[in-house]
Amino acid sequence: MIRAIALPVTFLTSAMIALAADQSSNSDEPGEFDIEPPILKQNLTDELAATAGTPDGEVARWEKQLERAKKNAAGAERLWKIGVLAKVEVEQRALKVIKCEAELANARVAQAKDRLAEQESLVASGESTKQQLDVAKSALAQLIVAAETAVAKRESAELESAEANLRRQQKLLRLGSARKSDVTNAEEKIAELKAPKQ
Numbered sequence: 001m002i003r004a005i006a007l008p009v010t011f012l013t014s015a016m017i018a019l020a021a022d023q024s025s026n027s028d029e030p031g032e033f034d035i036e037p038p039i040l041k042q043n044l045t046d047e048l049a050a051t052a053g054t055p056d057g058e059v060a061r062w063e064k065q066l067e068r069a070k071k072n073a074a075g076a077e078r079l080w081k082i083g084v085l086a087k088v089e090v091e092q093r094a095l096k097v098i099k100c101e102a103e104l105a106n107a108r109v110a111q112a113k114d115r116l117a118e119q120e121s122l123v124a125s126g127e128s129t130k131q132q133l134d135v136a137k138s139a140l141a142q143l144i145v146a147a148e149t150a151v152a153k154r155e156s157a158e159l160e161s162a163e164a165n166l167r168r169q170q171k172l173l174r175l176g177s178a179r180k181s182d183v184t185n186a187e188e189k190i191a192e193l194k195a196p197k198q
């Protein structure tokens with residue numbers, strides 16, 4: 001007798017739940033999941049303000065990247081000492097700072113070239129003096145030297161990192177924790193970095 005009553009009650013309950021779900025999804029009032037969360041100010045990036053592709057926008061983007069990389073690298077040494085991070089991660093964070101510095105220097109050179117072109121057009125139209133053009137040229141020359149220095153520092157750091165990785169892979173191979181292909185890849189990376197640039 002209980003089975004005879006339980007089956008229709010279960011069927012009726014299931015039908016009522018299905019009908020209620022169908023009515024709630026078709027209503028014009030927003031449900032609890034239909035409302036989008038508000039946009040928080042800290043989630044907005046400054047990159048949207050700077051136009052992408054322009055020299056000024058690139059400089060702003062690389063400055064922000066450099067700031068983030070420095071923050072990430074700042075406490076890495078301490079985290080390595082207490083065992084939270086691997087030494088490889090500490091080295092990678094330091095290398096990222098150097099890479100960002102080189103990219104920022106290159107972006108500043110592009111920005112200075114753009115400003116120099118503007119200054120030349122102003123001199124040609126008579127709106128600016130030759131002295132201001134010479135100042136822009138000397139500023140560009142200084143930025144080019146700084147960029148070359150930053151690129152050389154980046155290349156040196158990349159080579160040091162690759163050599164450390166090779167030593168690490170060779171040691172792991174001797175211990176039986178690495179494959180021969182890992183050592184070969186590390187050797188190829190060093191050869192690639194030592195190859196003359198075109």
